[in-house]
Amino acid sequence: MNPIKICVLAGDGVGPEITAEALKTLQSVCRTRSIPLDLTEGLIGGCAIDAEGIPLSPATVEKCRMSGAVLLGAVGGPQWDCQPANLRPEAGLLAIRNKLGLFANLRPARVFPALQNASPLKNEIIARGVDLLVVRELTGGIYFGEKGQTEVDGNPSAYDKMLYSEYEVERIAKVAFEAAQKRRGKVTCVDKANVLETSRLWRRVVDRVRERYPEVELNYLYVDNAAMQLLRDPSQFDVLLTENMFGDILSDESAMLAGSIGMLPSASTGHGTLGLYEPIHGSAPDIAGKGIVNPLATILSVAMMLRYSFSLEEEACAVEQAVEESLAFGRTPDLADPAYPAKSTQEIGDFVAARAAEILA
Numbered sequence: 001m002n003p004i005k006i007c008v009l010a011g012d013g014v015g016p017e018i019t020a021e022a023l024k025t026l027q028s029v030c031r032t033r034s035i036p037l038d039l040t041e042g043l044i045g046g047c048a049i050d051a052e053g054i055p056l057s058p059a060t061v062e063k064c065r066m067s068g069a070v071l072l073g074a075v076g077g078p079q080w081d082c083q084p085a086n087l088r089p090e091a092g093l094l095a096i097r098n099k100l101g102l103f104a105n106l107r108p109a110r111v112f113p114a115l116q117n118a119s120p121l122k123n124e125i126i127a128r129g130v131d132l133l134v135v136r137e138l139t140g141g142i143y144f145g146e147k148g149q150t151e152v153d154g155n156p157s158a159y160d161k162m163l164y165s166e167y168e169v170e171r172i173a174k175v176a177f178e179a180a181q182k183r184r185g186k187v188t189c190v191d192k193a194n195v196l197e198t199s200r201l202w203r204r205v206v207d208r209v210r211e212r213y214p215e216v217e218l219n220y221l222y223v224d225n226a227a228m229q230l231l232r233d234p235s236q237f238d239v240l241l242t243e244n245m246f247g248d249i250l251s252d253e254s255a256m257l258a259g260s261i262g263m264l265p266s267a268s269t270g271h272g273t274l275g276l277y278e279p280i281h282g283s284a285p286d287i288a289g290k291g292i293v294n295p296l297a298t299i300l301s302v303a304m305m306l307r308y309s310f311s312l313e314e315e316a317c318a319v320e321q322a323v324e325e326s327l328a329f330g331r332t333p334d335l336a337d338p339a340y341p342a343k344s345t346q347e348i349g350d351f352v353a354a355r356a357a358e359i360l361a
């Protein structure tokens with residue numbers, strides 16, 4: 001079998017801790033299945049600023065391009081918050097997504113049965129069923145528009161421009177409809193079309209794309225209502241299709257249906273075969289270095305990598321099963337429950353790596 005070639009970008013804060021645990025599982029799966037694994041590392045974010053003066057060097061981009069997939073931890077931290085916009089760690093993250101053409105960010109949120117009581121929402125709401133997929137546009141919109149500081153009527157001011165072209169909406173809409181075909185057949189497009197011109201463009205394009213998928217149900221929600229509906233009755237959602245910033249926000253909100261932001265993985269893809277896999281959370285500087293960060297979102301991102309980049313479905317399912325079983329073995333503090341032992345990041349990572357190998361042996 002050809003080696004699977006992964007570029008690891010650990011990043012900042014908890015990034016090195018969570019990628020280390022996710023790699024344990026990846027290595028364990030590959031060893032068990034005699035899959036050659038070719039790992040390379042690159043710098044991104046604050047650690048790249050410290051080492052190279054910029055958050056993303058051409059060398060890191062090249063390493064990613066030469067790989068079959070990228071595993072990313074997280075970037076950012078208070079020590080870099082005063083940097084100019086283009087020299088912040090987050091600029092490195094936006095740049096790698098853009099340079100690799102990763103316009104589609106898939107963020108699934110589902111509730112493992114063992115976490116049925118972990119959400120702060122009333123159990124009866126979670127019990128109705130939560131299994132949704134946020135399909136977030138990742139390389140356009142306000143995060144990528146022109147930004148700057150200016151003066152208006154003598155007042156110091158700033159602006160961020162939100163721009164979308166039809167082709168950007170069309171390609172992400174196709175991803176959402178195709179995902180819905182393989183799921184429960186429903187797309188909810190989330191926007192602010194009562195106010196934003198970009199949202200009205202989204203609606204025109206999504207309506208057009210929808211004609212190719214007549215069996216998929218489509219509805220629209222304004223983002224403020226969608227944020228409320230996610231807490232009122234998340235069972236109504238299958239695929240949530242939305243622009244970059246709304247998807248960023250709604251996916252963090254969805255994490256609390258699943259019990260913790262430490263549980264949500266993501267996959268970013270484009271037209272080619274290269275994918276980038278990362279947890280939806282950030283670098284969590286408040287808990288970095290303490291051995292308490294939940295590594296499961298990153299491990300579940302490895303499962304998505306095995307499935308989408310390498311078509312290793314059985315291996316992906318084994319990782320997901322091992323993650324599920326780890327919830328009975330013990331929990332990091334974000335999922336604290338007196339019924340289960342408290343475990344460190346490393347203990348959870350060791351358990352999942354060993355259990356995934358057992359399942360596959």
Ligand SMILES: NC(=O)C1=CN([C@@H]2O[C@H](COP(=O)(O)OP(=O)(O)OC[C@H]3O[C@@H](n4cnc5c(N)ncnc54)[C@H](O)[C@@H]3O)[C@@H](O)[C@H]2O)C=CC1
Pocket residue numbers: 073074075076077078090093261262263278279280281282283284285286287292293294295297334
């Ligand atoms: N993809 C990325 O690299 C992202 C980076 N960031 C950056 O991360 C830094 C921190 O941002 P925040 O707004 O605090 O968001 P965050 O997601 O890093 O943390 C939010 C809260 O959730 C907790 N948390 C996050 N992941 C966790 C995990 N796996 N286990 C247990 N608890 C977890 C944190 O301790 C914190 O209390 C900033 O510099 C921000 O720009 C934020 C979001 C995404």
Ligand SMILES: CC(C)CC(=O)C(=O)O
Pocket residue numbers: 090093094248280281
């Ligand atoms: C840090 C931002 C650039 C991105 C973000 O919050 C995310 O992708 O979840």
Ligand SMILES: [Mg+2]
Pocket residue numbers: 248249252280281
């Ligand atoms: Mg985010």
